[in-house]
Each structure stands twice: as C-alpha cells, then as structure tokens.
Amino acid sequence: MPVLILLAAISVSFPTAGTKLPFLERCYMTGAVPLSVTNVTVQGKAADLYRTGGWITMIDLVEGTNSIEIVAGNDTTNCVFTVASKPAPGKAAPPSANEYGKLPFASDVSRPHPAGKEPADIKIVLDAGHGGSDPGTKSPHGIGEKVANLQLVREIAKVLGEMGYKTILTREDDSFVKLADRPKKAHAADAECFVSIHHNAPGFSTDPRTVRYHAVYAWNTIGSILAEYINRRMAMTLEGDIPTRGVLQANYLVTRNPEIPSCLVEVDFMTTPEAEEAVFDGIRRRAIAKAIAQGIDEWCRAAD
Ligand SMILES: [Zn+2]
Numbered sequence: 001m002p003v004l005i006l007l008a009a010i011s012v013s014f015p016t017a018g019t020k021l022p023f024l025e026r027c028y029m030t031g032a033v034p035l036s037v038t039n040v041t042v043q044g045k046a047a048d049l050y051r052t053g054g055w056i057t058m059i060d061l062v063e064g065t066n067s068i069e070i071v072a073g074n075d076t077t078n079c080v081f082t083v084a085s086k087p088a089p090g091k092a093a094p095p096s097a098n099e100y101g102k103l104p105f106a107s108d109v110s111r112p113h114p115a116g117k118e119p120a121d122i123k124i125v126l127d128a129g130h131g132g133s134d135p136g137t138k139s140p141h142g143i144g145e146k147v148a149n150l151q152l153v154r155e156i157a158k159v160l161g162e163m164g165y166k167t168i169l170t171r172e173d174d175s176f177v178k179l180a181d182r183p184k185k186a187h188a189a190d191a192e193c194f195v196s197i198h199h200n201a202p203g204f205s206t207d208p209r210t211v212r213y214h215a216v217y218a219w220n221t222i223g224s225i226l227a228e229y230i231n232r233r234m235a236m237t238l239e240g241d242i243p244t245r246g247v248l249q250a251n252y253l254v255t256r257n258p259e260i261p262s263c264l265v266e267v268d269f270m271t272t273p274e275a276e277e278a279v280f281d282g283i284r285r286r287a288i289a290k291a292i293a294q295g296i297d298e299w300c301r302a303a304d
Helices: 145-162 183-187 221-237 273-279 282-301
Strands: 026-031 037-042 050-052 054-060 064-072 075-083 123-128 166-169 194-198 214-218 242-250 263-269
Touching: 037 054, 123 183, 145 166, 145 194, 145 214, 145 282, 183 194, 194 221, 194 282, 214 221, 221 242, 221 263, 221 282, 263 273, 273 282
Parallel strands: 123 166, 123 194, 194 263, 214 242
Antiparallel strands: 026 054, 037 064, 050 054, 064 075, 214 263
C-alpha cells in the first residue's frame, strides 16, 4: 500500500521548507538521484549515501527543526522542516478490524463459491493498484508502483485467459481510478472474486535494505480462503528468493467485502535498487503471474 516518500527525486519531492512532519525518529529517503549529487548533509553531518543504480539512505531526525543540504555539482539545495513532538504515551491505538465498516454497496451475504462452474462462467476482477496521478510507492529510479502493478495484472489476466477464465481489469492503462470504484466494478460485473495487486514500501522508520517479503491481505474469512490459495503458490514460486509473511488480516477498503471474496497481494518491495531490478524482471514477473493465477484457479476449483 502507499507509503509517503519524502524524496521521490531530489529536484521535485524534497519537503518544502517549513513543512511539518508527524513525529518520526528516523526516516528513509529514496529517489532517482543524478550522479552530480556528491554530498548530503543531515543536521550538519554527512549522510551515508547508498548508490547502486539508485539511491537510498536513512536519516536521523530530531524533534523540532531539521536541516538537510544536498550538493549537486555547483548547486546546493537546502531544506529546513519541522518534526512534531513525541505523542503522549498510550495514544493512537490502531483502529479495530471492523471500525470502518464494510463497503456500503456490498450485501451481507457472501456469493456462492464458484466450485462446479466452468472457467468460462467465472469472472475474476484484477485490480492494478494506484494509477494516473497516484503513483503508489516509488523505486529508487523513481518508477511508480502503479507501473509494476499494471504489468503484473496484465500477465495474470493473460494466464487466467489461457485457462479459460473471464477477467475484468479495474484499469487497463495508466488512468486514475478512485479506490471505492474498484470493488464497485466487481459488483457491477457480478464477479466471483476480486484480487488487488500492489508492491510494498516499508514505513518511514524502517531501513528499506532490511525488509523484503510477500504477503496476501484479507479482511474476512471468505477473503482469507482465497488469499491462502494465492499465497501458497506464491511461496512455492518465490522460495529462496523472498520470504512469505503468509496471509494477514488488514482493513483495506478494497478487501472489506462481505459479499465477494477479496484480497490484496503485496507482491514484493521495490524500494531498494536490488528489489527494483527484480520487480521489473520480465521472467520473474511471468513466474509470479503464473503462481497467482494458479492460486486463483485452485480456489475456483476447491469444494469449499
Ligand atoms: Zn500500493
């Protein structure tokens, strides 16, 4: 899911001077950084630059005023921004699973499982996360997650099509689709299931070099069953590549669906140069697409 990136590219996404950020102890910066960048100073001390095709670094923030200076050739960019004070202890508990409620247009009754139906009679909605003005997370070279999501969705649709299934894409190109309109398409199509595809980024305080995994998120039991089939196949395909966190519960708008089994796949992270290279590798993408399609196919055929 989207994680706010402080620096998508040095020239465009630097926090504007005077920006107030929520309290953070550390955060990472990532971006497509020109080779002309020779020096980054955070609070007056040289920052550890990590450049392998892209660029990424952790910075330590202080409560109050923070200053970052970037030297690129003869140009120096200065940024001063504020970090809020630590919140009072015990505050800000995460919302409970049902706090947001289900999708308003979804019925409370789950649709019958498609077991016994022919693939040609089964409609699968594939949702490429983000799109248009919403890039999602960004790779070190500044490529939006929306691109990786659509590439993979197209491959999954191809494999499912070869198996005889009908697929519906919530977006066919780089267009912006409102979040709530995505599951609506599954309802409009009278679909059997809904699978959303995303690529991940760690939280601000996690060093992206230390975290990579895949996971499938669901909100309710019908979504979790579908997620288990998908995750099982992904874990087999990605064994020895990236670990699985398995099926996890999450309160995402696109998965809060009591009627149509829905889940969201976080395929991989794309926030280090190595992860970016893997995510945009066509052979690996086809293998992942096949795994997800096989998982969906096995769920469709299962007798539950
Ligand atoms: Zn996302």
